[in-house]
Amino acid sequence: MLELTYDYATCVRNSEKVAWRVDEVMPTSARLDFSRPFLPSGLTGSDKVPFLSPAEQLLLNHINGHAYINLFAFVEEYIVATAVNHAQAEMFGDHSAIRALVRFAEEEIKHQELFWRYLAAFERDFKHPCQVLGSAAAVAQVILSKSPMAVMMVTLHLEIMTQAHYTESIGPDSNVDPLFARLLKHHWIEECQHAKIDALELEKMLAVSGPEQVKKAFSDYLELIDAFDGLLDQQAAMDCDSLSGALARIFDADERAQIVQAQHQGYRRTFLVSGMVNKSFVKVLKGMDADGAASVAQKAKSLA
Numbered sequence: 292m293l294e295l296t297y298d299y300a301t302c303v304r305n306s307e308k309v310a311w312r313v314d315e316v317m318p319t320s321a322r323l324d325f326s327r328p329f330l331p332s333g334l335t336g337s338d339k340v341p342f343l344s345p346a347e348q349l350l351l352n353h354i355n356g357h358a359y360i361n362l363f364a365f366v367e368e369y370i371v372a373t374a375v376n377h378a379q380a381e382m383f384g385d386h387s388a389i390r391a392l393v394r395f396a397e398e399e400i401k402h403q404e405l406f407w408r409y410l411a412a413f414e415r416d417f418k419h420p421c422q423v424l425g426s427a428a429a430v431a432q433v434i435l436s437k438s439p440m441a442v443m444m445v446t447l448h449l450e451i452m453t454q455a456h457y458t459e460s461i462g463p464d465s466n467v468d469p470l471f472a473r474l475l476k477h478h479w480i481e482e483c484q485h486a487k488i489d490a491l492e493l494e495k496m497l498a499v500s501g502p503e504q505v506k507k508a509f510s511d512y513l514e515l516i517d518a519f520d521g522l523l524d525q526q527a528a529m530d531c532d533s534l535s536g537a538l539a540r541i542f543d544a545d546e547r548a549q550i551v552q553a554q555h556q557g558y559r560r561t562f563l564v565s566g567m568v569n570k571s572f573v574k575v576l577k578g579m580d581a582d583g584a585a586s587v588a589q590k591a592k593s594l595a
């Protein structure tokens with residue numbers, strides 16, 4: 292079992308303590324600072340393309356930052372559906388669990404609103420079109436077709452890594468746009484409760500599952516990681532096209548390959564490896580199944 296040290300009521304209390312309004316984090320009048328990077332070096336591949344000038348790398352960093360926010364808005368679409376489904380399954384049962392799950396869903400929709408506001412401000416002032424992945428509903432359908440335990444594992448993975456994303460963007464040498472850092476911070480302080488709720492839901496599912504179901508959850512999780520990796524590769528290619536358009540410059544095949552490879556690797560680190568190797572995530576996986584946890588560790592190594 293997972294030996295968790297919190298419960299649903301604690302999550303609700305903490306959620307009430309840290310709750311914020313979209314207007315506080317990003318007023319409609321807020322402007323992005325395009326003179327600074329949006330993503331810290333650890334979360335982007337923009338500074339890993341040596342033939343681009345510093346100004347071009349900065350432009351690519353902005354394109355990555357825009358895609359980062361879009362990707363979160365994108366994946367949170369299915370998380371809203373998952374939280375609502377889990378609240379529905381608990382209806383007339385544990386009131387604290389229902390309340391925690393309903394708040395979770397509401398906060399996730401609020402995050403989407405914050406992200407859309409950021410994306411609108413970016414698109415207004417960046418001046419060049421940026422290509423991003425669409426069809427969030429189709430992706431949500433693919434994810435939700437997997438076993439509920441695997442869906443919850445992916446959700447925990449995504450929510451637990453937001454802390455690392457924020458801590459990477461602060462620090463003495465951080466030069467990132469303070470608005471972007473604020474957005475990552477406020478996202479994380481609510482995701483922190485979501486990750487605990489995910490673990491509580493996983494524990495509940497484990498109590499009524501046999502070893503075969505747990506093994507299936509791990510293989511479904513790894514399949515979703517591969518599917519997500521395919522999307523990240525597509526986003527990396529889109530970033531290259533967006534940069535080419537913004538600079539009015541055609542990259543040859545070798546330059547293009549270098550840009551796409553560096554962006555794909557940056558997204559892998561940010562969205563896949565950073566979740567898979569997170570200590571708290573690994574602890575939950577080990578509590579579920581030691582062999583399964585080892586296969587995830589192996590996969591993380593192959594992606595790093």
Ligand SMILES: [Fe+2]
Nearest residue numbers: 367399402482
């Ligand atoms: Fe969120």
Ligand SMILES: [Fe+2]
Nearest residue numbers: 399450482485
């Ligand atoms: Fe969340």
